[in-house]
Structure formats: C-alpha cells, structure tokens
Amino acid sequence: MKQPLHTIIAEIQKQERKLSAEAPNFIDEAYRMTVYLQELLHNVKEDIIKDGFANKAEEIRFFKQIKPNILGKLIYYNKVYRIETACPAENGHLYQNYFALQLQGLQQEYKEHICNSDFYRYYRSGRTDRDEHYYSLGNINYYDGLNSFVFEIDTKFSTYFDYKVAKIIANELIYNYLTTKLNPEQTPDVLLQNADAKDIFWTQTKNALIELIYALHAADALSHGKLGIRKISTVFQILFRISLTDIHNSFHRMKTRAGSRTLFLDQLKYSLEEYMDREDNG
Incomplete structure (x- = not known):
C-alpha cells in the first residue's frame, strides 16, 4: 500500500468537510460517508490483493494504521446512520432516554469485549514488539478464543486484529457522538x-x-x-x-x-x- 496514512486521513477529512457543507442533515451525511468509505475500502482491498506488499514492514503498517482508520470511520458512520434513523422526535425524555440507552450499550460492549483484553492493553501501551504477530496475514491464533465472526473474514485482507483496532477507533468516535447528544451544553437552544x-x-x-x-x-x-x-x-x-x-x-x-x-x-x-x-x- 503505497499511499501514506496522512494522505488517506486527509482524503477522508476532505470528504467529511464537503458533505458537511452539502448534506441537508446528519442522516444524509452519515449515509453518504458510509457509501464513500465502503467504496474506498473496496478499492484499497483490490489494490492489496492485486499487488500485495513490498515487505513485512509495509504489511504491518497497513493493517495497524491504514485499514483500521478507514474501517473504523466506516463502522462509526454506519452506526450513526442506524442510530439517527431510529431516533424518536427531538427533545424530551424519550429522546434523552434513547441516547442514554445507546451509550449504555456502547459502554457494556467496551467492558465485555475490549478493555479487559490483552490486545487492548498492548494497543493502548503503544508497544510494537508483537506487531508482526498481530498485523500479519495468516497469523490468526484460534487458541485465543476469538469471536466467531473470525471464520467469515477474508484472510487475504484481514489479520483479525486490524478489525479490533477499527472497533476501538469507531467506539471512541461513537462515544463522543453520543455524549454530545446527551450534553445540554452542546445544544444552542x-x-x-x-x-x-x-x-x-x-x-x-x-x-x-x-x-x-x-x-x-x-x-x-x-x-x-x-x-x-x-x-x-x-x-x-x-x-x-x-x-x-x-x-x-x-x-x-x-x-x-x-x-x-x-x-x-x-x-x-x-x-x-x-x-x-x-x-x-x-
């Protein structure tokens, strides 16, 4: 993957600014960002499967940084679209309770599947000594008790742990989105x-x-x-x-x-x- 991380992020931010200016509401913006990111990920996948990686360092960098940043944003915008389209009428107790329940569910997922894992501690610490294990194709260890969806992933385009990083990125974005919804200080009215x-x-x-x-x-x-x-x-x-x-x-x-x-x-x-x-x- 020749394109550096900062270029990928800049392209995504440019599209976010464009849609923020054009979209009539956040639902439309989230939908269009989902479509954009899905297409971007598809194109990147085609390039990887076709050309592969120049070396192990490039492979690790891709699955540690580049793919998770695209996939994390994709998970985030898709989740936001689903939340917004099911949202009750704005303001009132029903509205507040809806977002409070969404936040509670996110926090529960974090406790059960993320914060207590060895990989999460490794990722948060900034360590690099096991990067080759976590971010190389074909290194999935089934003795780790992985989630069942691992059997459905494309082994030519995933190390499983790149998805874990993407989920961490997405969950942080969703958390910020939900807390903003629940924080009255963010409401102009x-x-x-x-x-x-x-x-x-x-x-x-x-x-x-x-x-x-x-x-x-x-x-x-x-x-x-x-x-x-x-x-x-x-x-x-x-x-x-x-x-x-x-x-x-x-x-x-x-x-x-x-x-x-x-x-x-x-x-x-x-x-x-x-x-x-x-x-x-x-």
Whole structure:
C-alpha cells in the first residue's frame, strides 16, 4: 500500500468537510460517508490483493494504521446512520432516554469485549514488539478464543486484529457522538436561556451569519479547515444566541440570487474600509 496514512486521513477529512457543507442533515451525511468509505475500502482491498506488499514492514503498517482508520470511520458512520434513523422526535425524555440507552450499550460492549483484553492493553501501551504477530496475514491464533465472526473474514485482507483496532477507533468516535447528544451544553437552544450571555447576540440577518460561516469555512479560517459547516454553525449559534435551522438551503439560495451573491461580506468590507478612513482622519 503505497499511499501514506496522512494522505488517506486527509482524503477522508476532505470528504467529511464537503458533505458537511452539502448534506441537508446528519442522516444524509452519515449515509453518504458510509457509501464513500465502503467504496474506498473496496478499492484499497483490490489494490492489496492485486499487488500485495513490498515487505513485512509495509504489511504491518497497513493493517495497524491504514485499514483500521478507514474501517473504523466506516463502522462509526454506519452506526450513526442506524442510530439517527431510529431516533424518536427531538427533545424530551424519550429522546434523552434513547441516547442514554445507546451509550449504555456502547459502554457494556467496551467492558465485555475490549478493555479487559490483552490486545487492548498492548494497543493502548503503544508497544510494537508483537506487531508482526498481530498485523500479519495468516497469523490468526484460534487458541485465543476469538469471536466467531473470525471464520467469515477474508484472510487475504484481514489479520483479525486490524478489525479490533477499527472497533476501538469507531467506539471512541461513537462515544463522543453520543455524549454530545446527551450534553445540554452542546445544544444552542438551551444556551439561549443562559443569563450570563444575554448581552451577546447577533443583530444582523440569519442569512448574513450563514454567509459569514460559509466564508470562514471556504477560507479554512477555523482549525485549519478541519471543521465542517455543521460544527462551525453550532459554535456561532451558541456564541450569538441564534438558531439556524435551514443553513444548507439558505446557502444554495444565495448562490442563485440576483446581484451580488456575497451581500454581507461586501458590506463588511465597505464598513471596515470606512472605519479605517475615519480612524485616519481622526
């Protein structure tokens, strides 16, 4: 596998940013990321089966780092899609209980199948002395009492333990997703009631704020471009005490509106230059 890990991760992050900007909701984003990652994994598999590995070090690197990062994200987005499509109506006790049960199930799986295993301790410690055993094809040890699905894996494209790493990666992502769902601090509508922030609010139009959000996203101005539209909009909704519920469609209407498509940014530029002139003349 010639493509380095950082390139694979960069490609996945680029697709995540693209879909975060395009997808009308998180369900659609999760579905499209699942399809994208499944296709990416399929293409990588074809390359591996066709060309093999140049040496043992390349084989270990692939099954230890590259494949688990693709498969881990695939497991995560597929799980999120299933959770979101079965979710009760937003807000209320039923909504909170649903996500609490999902989190409880994840924690139970972690206790039963991950945290007490020798491999998990090996992985977490950063050791490398048994890498050849864990991340080489054909080294499956059935005396370890493996899960029964091991009999169905493709032995030309799995060492079994690469799946274990992918599950660890996926479970951490799912945990963060579920805790965010359950944490009211992440909900703009709740923060709108916070008395400490009542003097900070947005006084322009919602379209103006959406225009600014997309401009910052397009310029990679926040977190080196690693934040998607949805995350950026959440930050602004919390900061400025405003609810933005139609960001995607509003942006597409901006792209087709008559005259300037960047009305607010044009006004910002004009206002700043005018302010600078006043400062110079003052």
